[in-house]
Amino acid sequence: MKKVLVLGATSAIAQATVRLLAARGASLYLTGRNAANLDAVTKDAATRGAAKVESQVVDLNDFDTHEALVEAAYTALDGLDGVVLAHGVLGDQAEAQRSWAATEAVLRTNFLSAVSLLTVLANRFEAQKAGTLVVISSVAGDRGRQSNYVYGASKGALNVFLQGLRNRLTKSNVAVVTVKPGFVDTPMTAHLPKNKLFASPEKVARGLLSAADSRKNEVYVPGIWALIMLIIRTIPETVFKRMKL
Amino acid sequence: MKSRESWGRYPQVEQQTHALVWRTDALPRKDGSLLPHGLGRSYGDSCLNAGGTLLLTSGLDRFIAFDPATGVIRCEAGVSLDTILRLVAPRGWFLPVTPGTKFVTVGGAIANDVHGKNHHRGGTFGRFVRRFELLRSDGSRRVCAPDENPDWYGATIGGLGLTGLITWAEVQLTPISNPYVLQETVPFGNLDGFLDVARASEKDYEFTMAWVDCLARGKKLGRGLLYRGNFAPPQFDGLPLARSHLSHGVGLAVPMDMPAFCLNRLSVSAFNWLYYHRQNGKPKQRLTHYDPFFYPLDAIYAWNRIYGRRGFLQFQCVVPYSTARDALKEILERSSRGGLPSFLSVLKTFGDIPSPGWLSFPREGVTLAMDFANRGEKTWKLVEDLDRLTRQAGGAVYPAKDALMSPENFAAYFPQRERFMQYVDPSFSSSFWRRVNPVSLPFSLAAERGETASPPPRSLLAIR
Ligand SMILES: Cc1cc2nc3c(=O)[nH]c(=O)nc-3n(C[C@H](O)[C@H](O)[C@H](O)COP(=O)(O)OP(=O)(O)OC[C@H]3O[C@@H](n4cnc5c(N)ncnc54)[C@H](O)[C@@H]3O)c2cc1C
Numbered sequence: 001m002k003k004v005l006v007l008g009a010t011s012a013i014a015q016a017t018v019r020l021l022a023a024r025g026a027s028l029y030l031t032g033r034n035a036a037n038l039d040a041v042t043k044d045a046a047t048r049g050a051a052k053v054e055s056q057v058v059d060l061n062d063f064d065t066h067e068a069l070v071e072a073a074y075t076a077l078d079g080l081d082g083v084v085l086a087h088g089v090l091g092d093q094a095e096a097q098r099s100w101a102a103t104e105a106v107l108r109t110n111f112l113s114a115v116s117l118l119t120v121l122a123n124r125f126e127a128q129k130a131g132t133l134v135v136i137s138s139v140a141g142d143r144g145r146q147s148n149y150v151y152g153a154s155k156g157a158l159n160v161f162l163q164g165l166r167n168r169l170t171k172s173n174v175a176v177v178t179v180k181p182g183f184v185d186t187p188m189t190a191h192l193p194k195n196k197l198f199a200s201p202e203k204v205a206r207g208l209l210s211a212a213d214s215r216k217n218e219v220y221v222p223g224i225w226a227l228i229m230l231i232i233r234t235i236p237e238t239v240f241k242r243m244k245l
Numbered sequence: 246m247k248s249r250e251s252w253g254r255y256p257q258v259e260q261q262t263h264a265l266v267w268r269t270d271a272l273p274r275k276d277g278s279l280l281p282h283g284l285g286r287s288y289g290d291s292c293l294n295a296g297g298t299l300l301l302t303s304g305l306d307r308f309i310a311f312d313p314a315t316g317v318i319r320c321e322a323g324v325s326l327d328t329i330l331r332l333v334a335p336r337g338w339f340l341p342v343t344p345g346t347k348f349v350t351v352g353g354a355i356a357n358d359v360h361g362k363n364h365h366r367g368g369t370f371g372r373f374v375r376r377f378e379l380l381r382s383d384g385s386r387r388v389c390a391p392d393e394n395p396d397w398y399g400a401t402i403g404g405l406g407l408t409g410l411i412t413w414a415e416v417q418l419t420p421i422s423n424p425y426v427l428q429e430t431v432p433f434g435n436l437d438g439f440l441d442v443a444r445a446s447e448k449d450y451e452f453t454m455a456w457v458d459c460l461a462r463g464k465k466l467g468r469g470l471l472y473r474g475n476f477a478p479p480q481f482d483g484l485p486l487a488r489s490h491l492s493h494g495v496g497l498a499v500p501m502d503m504p505a506f507c508l509n510r511l512s513v514s515a516f517n518w519l520y521y522h523r524q525n526g527k528p529k530q531r532l533t534h535y536d537p538f539f540y541p542l543d544a545i546y547a548w549n550r551i552y553g554r555r556g557f558l559q560f561q562c563v564v565p566y567s568t569a570r571d572a573l574k575e576i577l578e579r580s581s582r583g584g585l586p587s588f589l590s591v592l593k594t595f596g597d598i599p600s601p602g603w604l605s606f607p608r609e610g611v612t613l614a615m616d617f618a619n620r621g622e623k624t625w626k627l628v629e630d631l632d633r634l635t636r637q638a639g640g641a642v643y644p645a646k647d648a649l650m651s652p653e654n655f656a657a658y659f660p661q662r663e664r665f666m667q668y669v670d671p672s673f674s675s676s677f678w679r680r681v682n683p684v685s686l687p688f689s690l691a692a693e694r695g696e697t698a699s700p701p702p703r704s705l706l707a708i709r
Contacts, residue, residue, distance in 0.1 A: 034267075036267065036269040037267050037269070040267060040268060040269075040307050040309075040321075041307070043307070043308065043309050043310065044307035044308050044309070047308035047309065047310055047311050047320075047332070048308060048332065
């Protein structure tokens with residue numbers, strides 16, 4: 001990936017990924033909602049060696065902007081060969097259970113806006129017969145649990161969409177990489193007690209890029225989550241539904 | 246929740262933490278006081294805030310700009326010196342001043358106005374800070390520079406994190422031709438020997454520092470090895486030196502707390518003996534990468550754990566040349582008599598280049614740093630005695646490495662303290678600060694000096 005569009009560039013994992021890409025001398029087009037934060041990430045990337053960095057303040061929940069955004073990225077970088085889709089919200093499960101509006105907000109950001117963007121991007125990449133689409137999903141999409149099934153459903157739906165997209169784009173030489181991080185130690189979770197399962201955003205970013213480089217299909221980062229989720233998926237539903245998860 | 250520790254792991258305190266994420270964010274509203282906390286490489290309690298909140302700056306780790314033509318770098322305050330070096334060293338620039346570890350933040354380096362092996366040539370870190378932004382708890386932001394808000398600039402450099410949060414800073418780097426140092430090691434037989442070689446080396450060497458054998462007594466008191474060096478000239482450019490010894494924090498790790506008996510008198514004295522005799526008494530020259538030259542301890546990640554769960558105390562003083570010989574002799578004797586050997590002891594000379602920081606520690610003379618495993622009362626008594634000897638000699642003790650100095654001594658060491666107090670943020674405080682400024686000061690420094698007494702400073706923070 002030499003010319004990369006990073007959607008949601010101010011998230012912790014995206015920032016770490018941007019740093020690695022910048023150090024490799026990639027050209028970057030970054031988006032984020034907060035102008036000051038996006039500016040901080042943009043200048044950081046430029047200082048760390050990115051060949052070129054441009055950015056745009058945009059709310060990706062505004063689907064009407066997506067065509068123009070992709071067009072702007074193509075123009076700014078004179079083409080695109082990679083996308084890292086990193087925007088998303090965790091939401092509040094309790095709130096979502098009380099209110100459809102809260103549920104809809106999670107589905108809109110995590111699923112619908114991703115699908116809208118990927119619709120535009122997939123057609124471009126299919127036409128140019130090259131490129132890598134990297135999408136940050138989550139282990140939460142592997143099985144619904146009472147503690148966060150709305151978030152999980154948004155990611156689970158995204159995973160299925162990506163499977164289909166991958167199936168369609170393989171013959172056009174376009175890689176679709178689904179990245180499923182487990183617990184990530186971000187500044188926002190700094191106050192939580194940490195266990196060995198927490199990974200740093202840097203570690204997740206390295207895993208993400210190596211998956212992108214080798215055009216993997218679905219990866220768990222860190223790898224241990226493949227095993228954990230295998231076990232969790234294997235528990236029979238009759239047992240699972242009684243568990244406190 | 247696991248509490249943050251200082252590098253000496255003493256004292257242990259209960260405090261809240263709040264992770265900062267963006268430099269433009271407002272400070273959090275909290276009950277109790279705030280204190281910025283970088284990488285916690287200060288030893289005692291100056292980076293701790295018992296009962297209050299630590300503002301963790303590790304999320305403020307972004308670069309803002311770097312000009313490879315002029316060597317001016319601007320970055321957020323939580324960027325570590327290690328991160329800076331990785332970016333700038335390959336492009337021919339180096340830190341103008343660096344402490345003995347690269348795992349400190351730019352904010353921490355400013356707040357303690359750190360010094361390095363080149364103090365006699367370059368002075369302190371603060372001298373190379375072109376400007377920075379200071380965020381106060383009232384929400385105000387000030388760009389501070391020698392010619393812009395100069396008072397805030399002077400108060401914040403060496404200001405122990407008490408004047409507000411430094412969000413970003415701009416630093417002037419120093420050009421290098423390659424990453425190598427031409428280093429020479431010179432043994433000296435005693436304290437007088439040190440003073441002679443150290444002063445003689447100042448003219449031709451950018452960097453000097455000495456390791457001293459704390460267990461040698463009598464005529465050999467203060468014997469040790471002086472390391473001196475300069476960055477290698479251009480003919481060494483492109484030398485294919487192995488990079489394997491680079492210690493970016495992933496080298497050998499001390500995996501768990503070692504039991505205290507690992508550091509008994511015997512093992513320390515054997516270590517010291519080996520170290521001294523490794524040189525066969527002759528000066529030795531070699532070419533080395535900057536990493537092992539400046540940061541030998543960084544190769545052992547978390548080395549502070551060798552002192553075990555009770556931690557250790559570090560003591561660093563500076564004494565003027567006029568009293569150095571006698572005072573250092575007494576200090577070394579007192580510490581070797583204490584039956585508490587210092588594992589690592591360092592001697593170095595400071596030059597007379599003034600710092601812009603009002604509370605800056607370095608001043609002309611000789612500085613000595615020692616580590617003592619914490620054995621309770623006995624160790625505290627020893628450190629208090631060393632503190633007293635330092636004060637009698639007209640010297641000063643370094644707050645970044647202190648857990649015990651008294652309010653009286655603090656006032657004596659830092660004559661600009663009262664001026665500084667006007668600039669302390671009313672919402673900021675630290676365990677150190679409360680310790681050296683108890684609610685009512687039991688003395689008046691002015692009276693002690695026989696001057697007319699000025700009214701005691703009304704200090705809000707003394708109450709919190
Ligand atoms: C192995 C080793 C060798 C050392 N060698 C030297 C040496 O040679 N010379 C020397 O001078 N020191 C030396 N030190 C001490 C060290 O350089 C200082 O204590 C340094 O300030 C630590 O930086 P830090 O980022 O870890 O900050 P911390 O220790 O976390 O904090 C230090 C102070 O900085 C303040 N602070 C931190 N960030 C900010 C901010 N953004 N805004 C305002 N205030 C802030 C804190 O409130 C605190 O008062 C050494 C320490 C070690 C462990």
